[in-house]
Amino acid sequence: MKARIHVMLKNGVLDPQGEAVRHALGGLGFDGVEGVRQGKVIELDLADGTPEDSVAEMCEKLLANTVIESYSIEFV
Amino acid sequence: MKARIHVMLKNGVLDPQGEAVRHALGGLGFDGVEGVRQGKVIELDLADGTPEDSVAEMCEKLLANTVIESYSIEFV
Incomplete structure (x- = not known):
């Protein structure tokens, strides 16, 4: 899953x-x-079964500085 | 044009x-x-009538290091 x-x-x-x-x-x-x-584009290779909402959590905790940045997630 | x-x-x-x-x-x-x-995502606001192939030229000359990077252009 990507x-x-x-x-x-x-x-x-x-x-x-x-x-x-x-x-x-x-x-x-x-x-x-x-x-x-x-901006940044980050492609994640995820193990099958990785919950989709954990990706938003990754953005909130590490991948985006939500004070000044917004993020969008696309599963391909 | 974007x-x-x-x-x-x-x-x-x-x-x-x-x-x-x-x-x-x-x-x-x-x-x-x-x-x-x-990687990087770069959004360009272009004046109307800007030739589309000049965007590829911008990538070749400045926006991408074509030795190690590849680029894709999308007009939105």
Whole structure:
């Protein structure tokens, strides 16, 4: 069983990394880029029978800083 | 126009970050985790009329290290 987790900064939280990427893209001549948001994608290989709600618990406890980040879980 | 780019390490490339996460999850008592791969997700807000193939060029030039990483582009 595989789970794919997207962790992104919440809207309204400043994304300095995204700003740096946008600035660098502009410097390379890509001028159509109006905004950049960067986050994490984490793919978990789970043993069969691993309860799906334990993945949300993993996000809450370790994979996402829920104060400034939101996460979404997709089972593939 | 919005583009979402997934950048992951190529198969076979050691993922120390993923290993660290797997180890930490085990330490928190989540023992069903057999493997962890961590990558980046980058969301680009593009001006209308930005050519789609320029996004692949952005990946090749800046967003992905194509020696060890592979990328996929999704227009949303």
